[in-house]
Amino acid sequence: MNSENPFGRIISANSRECVVAYRTSEQEIPRFGSMVHIPVQGAQDFEIYGLVTDIQIEEDGFLRQLATADTLPAEVLADNRVNRNVPIVLRILFLGCRDENGDSHLLPPTPPLTLTAIFRCNSSEIAHFTAHGNFGYFRHILNAVNAPAAELFAVHIRLTSIAQNAKHNEGWTRAAVEELITLLQDDYAGLTAILGALGDADISF
Amino acid sequence: MNGNMNGQTIGYVTGGSLKEGLLARLTAAPDAVQEGGFVVIESGGRRFYGLVTNLRLDASDPRFAENRNEQRLGPRIGRLLHQQTLFTEIEILPVLMQRVGPEPGTAEFDRHDNAIDPTPVPVKTLPAHHAPVRPANAFDVSEIFGDPQEKTKFAIGSTREQNHPVAIDLDKFVQRSSGIFGATGTGKSYLTRLILAGLIHSRQAAVLVFDMHNEYGFGDTSPDTNIRVPGLKDKLSDRVKVCALGRGTTIDGRTPDFDLVLEQRDILPEDIEMLTHELNLRDTTPNTLAALVRSFGPANWFKNFMQLKSGEGEGSVTEWAEKANVHAGAAESLQNKLRRVIDRAYVVEKAPANCIRDIIGYLKSGVSVVLSFGKYDSDLDYLLVTNILTRQIRAAWEQQTNAFHGSGGAKPTPLVIALEEAHKLLNREMAAQTAFSRIAREMRKYFVTLLVIDQRPSQIYDEVMSQLGTRISGWLGDDADIAAVLSGLSGRDTLRGMLSRLQPKEEVLLLGYGVPMPLPVRSRRYDDQFWKELLKNERPVHFEKGKPDWLFEE
Numbered sequence: 001m002n003s004e005n006p007f008g009r010i011i012s013a014n015s016r017e018c019v020v021a022y023r024t025s026e027q028e029i030p031r032f033g034s035m036v037h038i039p040v041q042g043a044q045d046f047e048i049y050g051l052v053t054d055i056q057i058e059e060d061g062f063l064r065q066l067a068t069a070d071t072l073p074a075e076v077l078a079d080n081r082v083n084r085n086v087p088i089v090l091r092i093l094f095l096g097c098r099d100e101n102g103d104s105h106l107l108p109p110t111p112p113l114t115l116t117a118i119f120r121c122n123s124s125e126i127a128h129f130t131a132h133g134n135f136g137y138f139r140h141i142l143n144a145v146n147a148p149a150a151e152l153f154a155v156h157i158r159l160t161s162i163a164q165n166a167k168h169n170e171g172w173t174r175a176a177v178e179e180l181i182t183l184l185q186d187d188y189a190g191l192t193a194i195l196g197a198l199g200d201a202d203i204s205f
Numbered sequence: 206m207n208g209n210m211n212g213q214t215i216g217y218v219t220g221g222s223l224k225e226g227l228l229a230r231l232t233a234a235p236d237a238v239q240e241g242g243f244v245v246i247e248s249g250g251r252r253f254y255g256l257v258t259n260l261r262l263d264a265s266d267p268r269f270a271e272n273r274n275e276q277r278l279g280p281r282i283g284r285l286l287h288q289q290t291l292f293t294e295i296e297i298l299p300v301l302m303q304r305v306g307p308e309p310g311t312a313e314f315d316r317h318d319n320a321i322d323p324t325p326v327p328v329k330t331l332p333a334h335h336a337p338v339r340p341a342n343a344f345d346v347s348e349i350f351g352d353p354q355e356k357t358k359f360a361i362g363s364t365r366e367q368n369h370p371v372a373i374d375l376d377k378f379v380q381r382s383s384g385i386f387g388a389t390g391t392g393k394s395y396l397t398r399l400i401l402a403g404l405i406h407s408r409q410a411a412v413l414v415f416d417m418h419n420e421y422g423f424g425d426t427s428p429d430t431n432i433r434v435p436g437l438k439d440k441l442s443d444r445v446k447v448c449a450l451g452r453g454t455t456i457d458g459r460t461p462d463f464d465l466v467l468e469q470r471d472i473l474p475e476d477i478e479m480l481t482h483e484l485n486l487r488d489t490t491p492n493t494l495a496a497l498v499r500s501f502g503p504a505n506w507f508k509n510f511m512q513l514k515s516g517e518g519e520g521s522v523t524e525w526a527e528k529a530n531v532h533a534g535a536a537e538s539l540q541n542k543l544r545r546v547i548d549r550a551y552v553v554e555k556a557p558a559n560c561i562r563d564i565i566g567y568l569k570s571g572v573s574v575v576l577s578f579g580k581y582d583s584d585l586d587y588l589l590v591t592n593i594l595t596r597q598i599r600a601a602w603e604q605q606t607n608a609f610h611g612s613g614g615a616k617p618t619p620l621v622i623a624l625e626e627a628h629k630l631l632n633r634e635m636a637a638q639t640a641f642s643r644i645a646r647e648m649r650k651y652f653v654t655l656l657v658i659d660q661r662p663s664q665i666y667d668e669v670m671s672q673l674g675t676r677i678s679g680w681l682g683d684d685a686d687i688a689a690v691l692s693g694l695s696g697r698d699t700l701r702g703m704l705s706r707l708q709p710k711e712e713v714l715l716l717g718y719g720v721p722m723p724l725p726v727r728s729r730r731y732d733d734q735f736w737k738e739l740l741k742n743e744r745p746v747h748f749e750k751g752k753p754d755w756l757f758e759e
């Protein structure tokens with residue numbers, strides 16, 4: 001399953017989310033709103049599924065000097081971006097997990113330990129996890145503190161609908177939107193914000 | 206019980222109470238149901254039958270309804286949003302419920318107790334939450350209202366949405382007095398013609414129609430459509446006699462079967478008292494009339510009184526008044542006023558035949574009689590003639606019923622007396638004096654009932670109204686009229702709105718304890734098609750006078 005290289009390792013975690021340091025040797029930062037998975041080994045092996053909810057790029061000691069320099073040679077620019085002293089960190093919201101019994105939209109039994117490796121999900125993993133059950137994992141996104149739910153849903157549903165369409169599961173997108181409407185019927189402002197973002201994301205169903 | 210005929214579900218139950226009715230969320234488009242729609246809810250081994258009494262557009266949050274979000278979100282997302290947040294709620298008045306067994310062919314069916322009584326009864330419990338709601342199908346309608354093909358059932362119209370035929374039970378219709386109401390032009394006379402045709406054809410009863418406007422015997426031309434429709438005599442000639450008031454009267458150029466003239470001896474003091482308003486009689490009149498009966502006897506008082514001369518002396522009113530100890534002025538004034546009665550051409554001293562006895566004879570043998578008033582269309586004519594006739598009919602039926610119960614005589618023929626403009630005879634002041642209120646109240650024991658037809662039910666004495674088992678009402682605008690039609694019925698508030706929103710023509714609400722549940726129906730059309738359907742199984746019958754036993758064979 002983990003044919004790819006891990007793109008980073010966990011530096012802190014709790015039951016709901018974790019923070020990951022991004023390996024700058026990787027070509028591309030996982031995108032905001034994309035799905036990742038974290039294999040956890042222990043008494044019982046399982047795999048945590050999560051969503052990238054934040055990407056933080058912080059300054060290191062030299063950055064202020066560089067930023068104010070008159071000219072910035074390309075090598076210096078590249079060097080600063082790749083060989084960083086302070087890593088880029090990603091915040092990952094847990095959506096559920098998978099063990100020998102299959103997928104579950106409940107939170108993982110234990111958070112992953114530090115330095116656990118983390119991988120991107122491929123299209124078929126995304127399709128599998130999100131088609132399981134009845135969108136139970138939406139509640140984790142809705143309950144996330146400090147996360148832009150509307151933006152997350154817009155990206156997540158757009159990316160996932162591509163994965164589902166590839167599996168000929170065309171009804172998924174519509175069902176997902178319907179589920180959101182059901183969940184947020186009593187939250188007019190929240191629902192219209194999310195639907196507005198979905199509109200911007202130009203999702204087709 | 207056929208459970209496979211379930212139509213498609215239009216919604217599901219979301220709440221409610223026995224007092225306030227059920228609430229259901231509509232899953233179909235709002236125009237899938239209408240107010241007054243007949244719906245069925247299946248839940249827990251029971252089938253509930255009810256009426257849609259209200260529809261309401263609702264939203265899970267009023268802001269979803271107020272803001273036109275589809276303009277902002279685009280049509281696709283907008284549509285999804287509205288499908289879930291905007292909905293129609295229907296209110297249902299549950300009326301009847303029925304036990305249903307399991308589906309034939311299932312394991313439960315083999316095990317189930319065949320003793321389940323499927324008779325529909327008034328609702329005493331409610332269906333569960335989320336029980337599916339569906340429009341009644343033809344099977345449901347006939348389960349409740351009866352199969353229109355049955356001999357004692359008569360299709361009076363059809364449900365408004367699905368056009369399933371709705372029948373009334375002629376037996377019940379005859380057993381209690383009934384009423385047909387509605388503002389002018391709503392179709393009362395057409396509907397009455399339909400029902401009378403059904404009654405006469407089914408031989409469920411003999412009918413006496415007081416046809417004030419000459420519409421029933423030889424038919425009528427609709428002022429709206431200019432189409433001429435046949436009368437009862439035209440189509441059921443062997444079972445209907447047309448009788449016209451006054452000698453030599455023709456109805457629309459056609460000759461009636463016989464004439465009705467009244468003999469002076471038929472007129473009793475009570476017939477005159479009933480005309481107090483018409484003749485503008487004084488308070489002293491009852492006294493004077495009593496004295497007249499004392500002097501001349503009940504049969505001859507009218508003739509002898511009217512022969513008294515005015516002025517003084519031998520054979521004068523004054524002389525009689527002094528002898529009889531009544532006020533002479535009052536007596537003279539009464540005689541003057543009674544000239545209006547004796548001057549009617551149909552009041553004669555001696556009739557060539559006893560017309561009233563003939564009418565009673567026909568009715569007893571099961572032949573219906575349409576009494577056309579011809580040109581005598583004043584209230585005085587109507588009141589006088591109907592009252593005299595009805596009094597004698599009542600006496601005849603009472604006598605026959607007593608003989609039937611006592612000495613094993615023949616069972617009287619059920620008789621329905623149809624009264625147009627019934628409020629003239631059954632208003633509060635009149636009701637006590639005319640024969641009709643007694644018929645409405647107690648004559649069903651004697652096999653005589655009324656079919657009251659009126660535009661102004663509020664003018665009919667409420668004690669009479671409360672006796673009307675089957676009430677059929679077209680559109681009514683006046684609040685008092687609506688209240689009168691609904692008096693004594695449960696669910697008045699919801700039915701009130703339904704009545705005032707009927708189509709102005711050819712739509713009626715069936716009501717009262719004579720029908721299983723209230724239901725708005727589209728009236729059956731009275732046209733050639735109707736007659737074809739009614740008479741399709743008709744064998745020609747040879748009617749022999751004096752041998753009425755082909756009727757009412759048990």
Ligand SMILES: Nc1ncnc2c1ncn2[C@@H]1O[C@H](COP(=O)(O)OP(=O)(O)OP(=O)(O)O)[C@@H](O)[C@H]1O
Binds near residue numbers: 391427710732
């Ligand atoms: N069942 C019906 N079949 C065919 N036409 C009908 C029917 N009911 C009503 N109509 C039409 O409506 C018109 C009015 O009906 P009708 O004469 O029965 O009214 P009404 O209620 O008796 O009025 P009013 O109180 O003035 O006597 C008729 O002339 C006819 O054109």
Ligand SMILES: [Mg+2]
Binds near residue numbers: 393394395
């Ligand atoms: Mg009429």
